[in-house]
Amino acid sequence: MSFAWTSKLALAASLAILPVTSWAQAVNISYLTHWSPETVALLEAAAKDYAKTNPDVSVTVRAVPFGDLLTTLRSQGGGSDGPTIGGIYDLWLPELARDKLVAPAPDAVASEVKASWPAGVASAASVGGKLYGIPNEIDVYALNYNKALFKQAGIAAAPKTWDEFKDAAKKLTNKDAGQQGFGMINSWAAGVVHPFASLLVSNGGELVRDGKPALDSKQAGETFELYEELIKSGASVPAMATADANTTGPFLDNFVSGKTGMIIMANWWESALRTGMGDKFADIATAPIPVGPSGDKPHSISYSWMTVVNANAGEAEQKAAWDFLAWLNNPKSGKNGASAMSDILMSMGILPSRTSDIEAHKDKLGSDFLSGYVSVLADAKPFPVVPGGQEFSESLQQTLEALQYGQVSAKDVQATAQADATSILERAAK
Amino acid sequence: MIQRYRASAGIMLAPAVTLIGIFILVPMMLTVWLSFQDWSTQTPFASASFIGLDNFREIFGPTSIGRDFKAALANTAIYTALSVVLILPLSVAFGLMVYQHDVPGGTALRTALFSTYMVPMIAVALVWSKLYAPGEGPLNQMLGIIGIGPQPFLSSPRSALISIVFLNVWQQVGYFTVLAIAGLTQIPGSLYEAAKLDGANRFEQFRFITLPLMRRTLLFSAVIAIINAVQVFEPVALITQGGPVGSTSVLTYHIRRVGIERAQGGLGSAMAVMLMLSLIVVVCALFALANRKDQE
Numbered sequence: 001m002s003f004a005w006t007s008k009l010a011l012a013a014s015l016a017i018l019p020v021t022s023w024a025q026a027v028n029i030s031y032l033t034h035w036s037p038e039t040v041a042l043l044e045a046a047a048k049d050y051a052k053t054n055p056d057v058s059v060t061v062r063a064v065p066f067g068d069l070l071t072t073l074r075s076q077g078g079g080s081d082g083p084t085i086g087g088i089y090d091l092w093l094p095e096l097a098r099d100k101l102v103a104p105a106p107d108a109v110a111s112e113v114k115a116s117w118p119a120g121v122a123s124a125a126s127v128g129g130k131l132y133g134i135p136n137e138i139d140v141y142a143l144n145y146n147k148a149l150f151k152q153a154g155i156a157a158a159p160k161t162w163d164e165f166k167d168a169a170k171k172l173t174n175k176d177a178g179q180q181g182f183g184m185i186n187s188w189a190a191g192v193v194h195p196f197a198s199l200l201v202s203n204g205g206e207l208v209r210d211g212k213p214a215l216d217s218k219q220a221g222e223t224f225e226l227y228e229e230l231i232k233s234g235a236s237v238p239a240m241a242t243a244d245a246n247t248t249g250p251f252l253d254n255f256v257s258g259k260t261g262m263i264i265m266a267n268w269w270e271s272a273l274r275t276g277m278g279d280k281f282a283d284i285a286t287a288p289i290p291v292g293p294s295g296d297k298p299h300s301i302s303y304s305w306m307t308v309v310n311a312n313a314g315e316a317e318q319k320a321a322w323d324f325l326a327w328l329n330n331p332k333s334g335k336n337g338a339s340a341m342s343d344i345l346m347s348m349g350i351l352p353s354r355t356s357d358i359e360a361h362k363d364k365l366g367s368d369f370l371s372g373y374v375s376v377l378a379d380a381k382p383f384p385v386v387p388g389g390q391e392f393s394e395s396l397q398q399t400l401e402a403l404q405y406g407q408v409s410a411k412d413v414q415a416t417a418q419a420d421a422t423s424i425l426e427r428a429a430k
Numbered sequence: 431m432i433q434r435y436r437a438s439a440g441i442m443l444a445p446a447v448t449l450i451g452i453f454i455l456v457p458m459m460l461t462v463w464l465s466f467q468d469w470s471t472q473t474p475f476a477s478a479s480f481i482g483l484d485n486f487r488e489i490f491g492p493t494s495i496g497r498d499f500k501a502a503l504a505n506t507a508i509y510t511a512l513s514v515v516l517i518l519p520l521s522v523a524f525g526l527m528v529y530q531h532d533v534p535g536g537t538a539l540r541t542a543l544f545s546t547y548m549v550p551m552i553a554v555a556l557v558w559s560k561l562y563a564p565g566e567g568p569l570n571q572m573l574g575i576i577g578i579g580p581q582p583f584l585s586s587p588r589s590a591l592i593s594i595v596f597l598n599v600w601q602q603v604g605y606f607t608v609l610a611i612a613g614l615t616q617i618p619g620s621l622y623e624a625a626k627l628d629g630a631n632r633f634e635q636f637r638f639i640t641l642p643l644m645r646r647t648l649l650f651s652a653v654i655a656i657i658n659a660v661q662v663f664e665p666v667a668l669i670t671q672g673g674p675v676g677s678t679s680v681l682t683y684h685i686r687r688v689g690i691e692r693a694q695g696g697l698g699s700a701m702a703v704m705l706m707l708s709l710i711v712v713v714c715a716l717f718a719l720a721n722r723k724d725q726e
């Protein structure tokens with residue numbers, strides 16, 4: 001056979017094999033998140049870094065508003081074409097795992113998570129002893145207040161007790177200037193329930209005890225009454241605190257424009273506050289949740305987020321997804337011993353949960369704004385992760401909003417909230 | 431001969447009947463069947479278990495499921511009624527205005543009216559959410575000029591649903607104006623000439639000629655307006671998320687929350703069946719009323 005013929009045959013064979021081998025190795029995975037375009041760009045940059053050592057894996061990032069995240073996961077996660085990776089709120093995990101929408105983590109990933117994350121955070125990513133996701137962020141609630149408004153109202157320090165809190169809210173209220181003392185959010189389930197739950201735990205109460213709702217306690221009654229008092233006194237104006245699908249809207253607008261003196265909010269709002277306030281962000285300070293009459297010391301609510309893998313994705317996609325997530329959360333993927341994921345989170349003011357990430361970001365976590373959150377983390381109580389948790393949150397949101405808008409009394413709200421929660425959690429547990 | 435005719439008619443109808451059966455009847459029957467089952471939307475149909483009327487008892491019961499469903503049903507009814515009550519008279523009024531051939535700018539007005547219908551609802555919802563914004567919103571600024579204080583619009587349970595209705599009316603009225611114009615063109619001009627000769631004034635011409643002869647058009651418009659209004663979803667999902675205090679939670683949005691977000695497929699199907707039955711009852715009542723008028 002001549003050299004020319006040999007070359008032609010070799011070329012033909014190579015061409016015939018090339019598409020097959022490249023198709024067999026190339027894996028496309030998609031990552032569903034609710035992050036803003038700026039943060040999505042950081043994740044895309046991290047995916048590009050990963051592709052340098054893993055050229056056969058391509059990661060596509062897709063973002064939807066927070067309000068649509070669970071629906072998208074539920075409606076598209078049931079098929080192999082749905083998102084391969086999803087960022088989820090820990091409250092959703094029990095039901096997503098029950099419905100087999102998320103895959104258990106491989107042993108190597110599970111061991112790494114158990115060794116490198118605080119036990120409480122790792123347990124929030126587990127159902128029935130099986131780990132389903134790699135935790136990334138931890139969020140905790142604290143009191144945010146506007147120092148400039150405090151100065152104008154003659155308030156020297158952040159309130160430490162509910163009495164001081166009510167007094168400060170009253171002093172900060174100026175109806176003529178359209179200014180409210182305390183912003184009580186509505187139209188967003190977690191936004192409504194988490195601040196309430198933070199005040200409740202700071203008053204010695206709990207939302208759920210041993211899997212059963214505990215909203216009929218004395219501590220819960222006092223918390224409902226606190227809400228009623230703030231509304232009746234005019235220190236909280238519900239119409240100034242509406243949120244939209246992107247968790248922005250009048251609630252955020254009124255705080256950043258200095259029309260609201262205090263709010264109870266999580267650390268991840270730092271980027272929204274910075275963007276909205278510019279230089280005036282320096283006026284914002286953080287303090288622990290005021291302690292109620294039945295509480296012993298400041299507590300607040302914490303919750304975590306994690307990344308999970310679609311149980312219906314192909315084997316190669318699942319393998320690539322876990323590998324990418326393991327890299328993304330590894331201390332070598334970011335800067336100065338931090339993971340790439342933690343660098344992305346810190347860009348939004350979100351606390352990373354991996355122990356080595358907290359160490360690596362020690363300086364930034366010591367900033368005026370974030371240090372207030374870091375300081376309350378130790379005494380924070382995790383938001384109860386139970387089957388039916390999302391429905392429970394939405395139901396409590398409705399009853400709290402009815403109280404905020406003066407449609408029902410604190411006493412009636414307490415009875416309704418407890419009855420609804422009991423029926424929801426019992427049904428979900430079946 | 432007749433048999434052969436029936437066979438050929440059957441063959442010709444078969445494709446259309448099959449398509450309607452597959453894409454309309456089967457999903458409808460499936461929804462009805464699921465409404466009697468305990469079923470998670472994330473599991474196969476085979477996992478559904480028959481529970482009789484429990485889902486219907488639940489959605490009309492005293493628990494949060496029942497309260498939320500009944501509130502969503504009431505909100506949908508109010509939204510639909512207000513939309514129809516505002517859209518139909520406005521469309522006739524606009525139709526009469528732009529139907530006048532000798533009015534300068536009539537075509538431009540017609541185009542402007544219809545253009546709102548061509549704007550996607552997502553854009554309409556986003557723009558109107560900014561128009562309604564408290565404080566710096568243009569509507570509140572305009573009200574401020576005439577001495578009226580800022581209105582909460584979407585931030586108050588009293589006004590949020592009505593604010594969404596106005597948004598819907600603004601978008602839909604152009605389409606119904608076109609329907610009204612089509613109805614007006616069907617009325618012979620000779621009737622108006624005869625009425626004029628008999629001394630009828632403009633109002634009497636409208637009352638005794640235009641309105642009665644537009645009854646069929648108005649019936650069609652009412653049915654379409656009701657169906658459109660019942661299906662409202664985007665402005666609620668984009669702007670209010672059903673709040674505040676569930677005041678804008680309409681059935682389509684609530685069914686999505688129950689059926690997809692919470693994966694309670696049986697309950698969601700029972701709610702969808704009730705929505706479908708309500709719609710059938712209302713539309714049948716409208717047709718019955720129109721037939722009675724025709725017979726009179």
